[in-house]
Amino acid sequence: NAGVTQTPKFQVLKTGQSMTLQCAQDMNHNSMYWYRQDPGMGLRLIYYSASEGTTDKGEVPNGYNVSRLNKREFSLRLESAAPSQTSVYFCASSEARGVGEQFFGPGTRLTVL
Amino acid sequence: SQQGEEDPQALSIQEGENATMNCSYKTSINNLQWYRQNSGRGLVHLILIRSNEREKHSGRLRVTLDTSKKSSSLLITASRAADTASYFCATDAISNTGKLIFGQGTTLQVKP
Numbered sequence: 636n637a638g639v640t641q642t643p644k645f646q647v648l649k650t651g652q653s654m655t656l657q658c659a660q661d662m663n664h665n666s667m668y669w670y671r672q673d674p675g676m677g678l679r680l681i682y683y684s685a686s687e688g689t690t691d692k693g694e695v696p697n698g699y700n701v702s703r704l705n706k707r708e709f710s711l712r713l714e715s716a717a718p719s720q721t722s723v724y725f726c727a728s729s730e731a732r733g734v735g736e737q738f739f740g741p742g743t744r745l746t747v748l
Numbered sequence: 749s750q751q752g753e754e755d756p757q758a759l760s761i762q763e764g765e766n767a768t769m770n771c772s773y774k775t776s777i778n779n780l781q782w783y784r785q786n787s788g789r790g791l792v793h794l795i796l797i798r799s800n801e802r803e804k805h806s807g808r809l810r811v812t813l814d815t816s817k818k819s820s821s822l823l824i825t826a827s828r829a830a831d832t833a834s835y836f837c838a839t840d841a842i843s844n845t846g847k848l849i850f851g852q853g854t855t856l857q858v859k860p
Contacts, residue, residue, distance in 0.1 A: 639790075666846065677836050677850030678791070685846065693847060725790055732846030736781060739790035 636661050639740035641726050647746045648716045656711040656743050658726030666732045667709035668693075669701060671722040672742075678725060684709055685732040716747045754837060754851040762859050767824040769854040771837030772817075778840045780813055780820050781848065785834045794822075794835075829860045 642657045660667065665686045670678040670693075680693030684703040698720060700712045709728075713720060723744050727737040755770045771780070779798045783791040797804045797813045797820065804811045810823040824831055834855045838848040 668848075670850075675852065677838075677852045678848075679850070680847055683847060694849075727791075729846075733778060733840060734846075736793035736796055737791075737848060738793070739783075741790045742788075 638662065639726055639728055639738050641724075641740040641743050643743060644741070645744050647748065648713075649748050650717060652716050652747075653712070653714050654716065654745075655713075656724055656726075656745075657708070658710065658740060659708045660726075660728040660738070661707065662728060662738065663706070664728035664730055664738070665706070666729045666734075667703065668727040668729075668737065669699075669709070669711045670725045670727065671695065671720075672725060673722050681711065681724075683732075713745075716745075718747045721745060721747045754835075754854045756854060757852070758855045758857075760857040760859065761827060763827060763829055765827055765858075767827050767831070767856055767858070769822045769835055769837075769856070771820045771822070771851055773820075773837075773839045773849075773851075774818065775839075776842045777815075778842055778845060780811075781838045781840070782809075782811060782820075782822050783836045783838060783850075785836065785853070787833070791836065824856075827856075827858045829858050832856060832858045 639660045668683040669681040682701040684690045687706045726740040729737045781796045782794040785791045808825045813820045834853045836853045838850045
């Protein structure tokens with residue numbers, strides 16, 4: 636099992652460009668999450684999907700959109716990237732919302748110039 | 749806003765010593781979790797302690813939870829150089845079930 640995979644690993648964008656970060660899990664988990672991590676800080680929740688077909692805002696949703704494409708895949712879209720979105724983005728999954736541990740992907744390092 | 753506050757922010761010890769990290773939080777929780785992050789990598793789950801538990805062990809890890817003080821501690825015994833990493837507590841608040849709130853982390857350096 637690959638666990639949680641993310642693509643791409645690195646990305647450089649110019650201000651105003653758009654991009655989609657992809658995430659997939661092969662553990663048959665119901666819930667998936669997107670976090671961002673800024674230097675010296677813990678993770679902050681951007682959006683989550685408690686189950687297929689549902690999405691909800693987290694702590695810092697502004698400037699982002701998400702799609703729960705199916706049970707395996709959860710994508711994060713930046714419509715018009717800003718330098719403040721320079722960060723490392725992590726996708727995670729869990730069996731269900733509020734149940735046990737979350738499993739994390741390796742992260743996407745995004746720089747917006 | 750961050751639910752968990754960790755202390756110390758950085759810790760440097762010699763191999764073989766014990767390392768203790770503390771986490772304080774603000775609201776009532778379902779559970780508290782500890783994660784490890786090696787440099788440039790994703791987070792790895794270490795241990796989960798439920799609100800009705802006071803202590804939990806996993807190998808060289810010991811976690812305590814004091815809900816009256818809204819605090820938790822992670823003890824790593826007989827540390828190894830491979831334990832060098834950042835450690836984060838994360839709380840699953842009753843008011844916000846399933847949405848983990850992470851602390852800022854403790855960076856642990858274990859010198860060989």
